[in-house]
Amino acid sequence: MHPFSYEKVTNEHEALERARLGKATFVAGGTTLVDLMKLNVEVPTALVDINGLPLNQIEDRSDGSIRIGALVRNGDLAHDSRIQSRYRVLSQAILAGASAQLRNMATTGGNLMQRTRCYYFRDPVYPCNKRQPGAGCAAMDGYNRIHAILGASDTCIATHPSDMAVALVALDASVHIRAANGERVVPIMEFHLLPGDTPDRETVIRPGELITYVTLPSGPFGPRSAYVKLRDRASYEFALASAAVALQLEGTTVRSARVALGGVATKPWRALEAEQVLTGAAANKATFLNAADAALTGAVPRRHNAYKIELAKRAVVRALADALTH
């Protein structure tokens, strides 16, 4: 690991000021950053520890929304009774990820910023456009069983690994970002970027900007929602395919729906085509199968990951059935 300076900050202003002055990198739970520093994939020269910021509350807002501080630990968020009852899919998605120890460390902000688990990205001996723009992509014609079938580009086919973010897409969440010159609010759909020609840029966050909150709207989506995650083992493993869904029903008809996919796309993926199929249709297995087909129509498999198309469809159908009967 390369040497770095370290400062702990206790207010947002100080955090932003440090970041502005010194090309600093924020550290929260450390579960992505410290891991990648050991691998020499991340090489920060100045760490700013943000764990002392007062951003660790889950608050009810007067408009019915919920505001989650960027430092709320994943485990605390998943076990919060309001989240469990009103935003079931979020609680399920977080508990399907990592392990109890990691969820005690990982934060809401850090989870959104976690890096891909592409094995070539994690090992600096391989060419990787995300790690080193222009170097090439070892996964494209390498072993790409875990890679993306949606949203890929000629430069990068890495999946976004977060479970939490997939649920946030199904819940129309917003991300609050503080910069030295003000605050902005970004819909979760626009927070992560497609790789395009710049796979090194993964989010709209610019250097030195701080995620302060994630908000969940009161909206119709939440209680009737579900997360299904499929992977190589039953627990403590990243998704090969996952689905976060939310349904609003009118009798036995779907009034509106949200379908988001994880493990198969270069960013937390919203399947608008599937939502269109569901809207106004009867809430039954046949509709769910059609929706799953629609969700994957744009899929482009590589050599070792064609199996993900069928796997993702099954995740969608199972999640919809679970949300319906819940």
Add this chain to the structure above:
Amino acid sequence: MSITPIDRLEFIRITAAATSVRKDTKSGVSVAPSASVTRALALRVNGEAVRLDVDTRVTLLDALREQLQLFGTKKGCDHGQCGACTVHVNGRRVLSCLTLAVMHDDDDIITVEGLERNGVLHPVQEAFIEHDAFQCGYCTAGQIMSAAALLNEPCGPSDDDVREQMSGNLCRCGAYPNIVAAIQSARGRA
């Protein structure tokens, strides 16, 4: 080389005599120098106040093992993938390999050496012995620290619930059946 006020402060704290300049591979510009930076920490480990000088790069795991000679906590993977390094920080189980020691100024750390009270083993330790919940023992400290924390966490009653909550602790010997039995007995559910 331009030095910001923060960098200047850190310069004063450097311990190594040599300062080399590293090229940032991305931008090609010269960035902060590559001498190690140390920090003084005051924390509590197993109930005792401890003062440490640590290189900012040292993980909590390495500080416990190398500097405090607490070898009970094990290094399996060093990347968050096995659970052997599990300790309690302020009462919660975490992976000591993925957190920097410098981040724990003022924190309360409990390792497997600090689980017993006045010579009496923790109920989870008793249960592990009673149920023969280990073979080589390499994962055991991590399993015990995880299980001890689990007793105070939301967890359903079934063996499957325990398996799910313990999935962050791998056992290459496959002692899982006895580990689950030990934990269930410590919870008073078997």
